[in-house]
């Protein structure tokens with residue numbers, strides 16, 4: 001068979017085709033907030049891309065969709081360079097993937113990486129908030145991880161995001177990361193309103209949250225009932241130094257008046273991680289927001305630092321993804337109601 005620098009032409013062509021499909025989908029999903037393929041289909045393309053790159057490593061160039069986060073931002077908002085890169089997460093789809101992640105961490109660290117913090121993977125969009133001397137000065141979307149959209153005015157309309165942090169030990173500079181979401185109820189209501197107004201409904205709660213946040217007119221955002229939950233921090237300068245664990249950081253953020261979930265749990269073993277994953281698989285629809293899995297993180301910040309990140313995701317965290325649900329019955333109801 002024909003080859004170019006050791007790579008069969010068929011593999012080269014398939015790689016280029018998939019990369020183009022993924023780039024197009026990324027743009028529709030992240031920039032337009034209106035995907036035209038299902039997440040399941042998109043994930044199959046990405047899996048095939050990764051397999052091709054494993055078989056032919058020269059295909060894994062820095063501009064491959066497998067190496068990147070999100071998509072370049074649109075021109076509708078002012079671009080903001082993040083203080084520190086925002087990342088995606090690697091995925092686990094079964095216990096073996098989870099065990100492989102844990103084993104790699106143990107091998108690289110040359111020690112037991114426990115304890116682990118387990119929390120829910122909220123299906124919203126990532127946000128980075130910058131507080132200077134306790135005052136909210138900027139909010140930006142993840143964008144491509146380095147540069148995001150400035151959505152400060154819109155974020156100021158979100159009720160559970162404080163404009164000022166509480167307490168007398170707030171850092172001089174603090175970047176808080178988290179997820180902005182619309183409740184499932186809010187999503188269904190919004191789609192009903194859009195359909196009644198003859199407008200296209202959003203495909204899922206995540207797109208509806210992204211579309212609601214990235215509005216030119218913050219007054220529209222203000223009507224959308226968005227909420228936030230914190231799931232990390234970036235730079236933390238001055239004031240009392242940050243706690244040494246992820247769970248400790250959450251407690252501190254809570255004391256600052258920031259929204260933190262009550263549903264995280266610190267556990268000591270893979271078995272217990274498995275129990276957490278199973279529990280929320282059963283109770284997937286009991287939360288007010290949509291979840292698409294569980295995120296597991298090393299609790300100790302020092303170990304997180306030692307493991308670092310790949311080009312797109314931290315090695316110290318993993319997303320255990322639940323299988324996508326066939327149909328969103330609530331969405332179907334709306335369509336049927338049209």
Ligand code: NAD
Nearest residue numbers: 025026029035037038039042088089120121122126231295
């Ligand atoms: P992701 O959604 O799989 O996970 C990373 C994100 O999870 C983080 O950026 C963070 O914002 C969020 N998150 C939620 N809860 C968290 C928690 N507790 N701790 C840490 N982070 C948490 O990855 P992604 O890069 O944002 O998106 C990739 C996925 O998006 C794909 O797997 C696919 O399902 C979907 N997608 C679909 C299309 C399409 O056309 N249908 C296109 C592009 C992407």
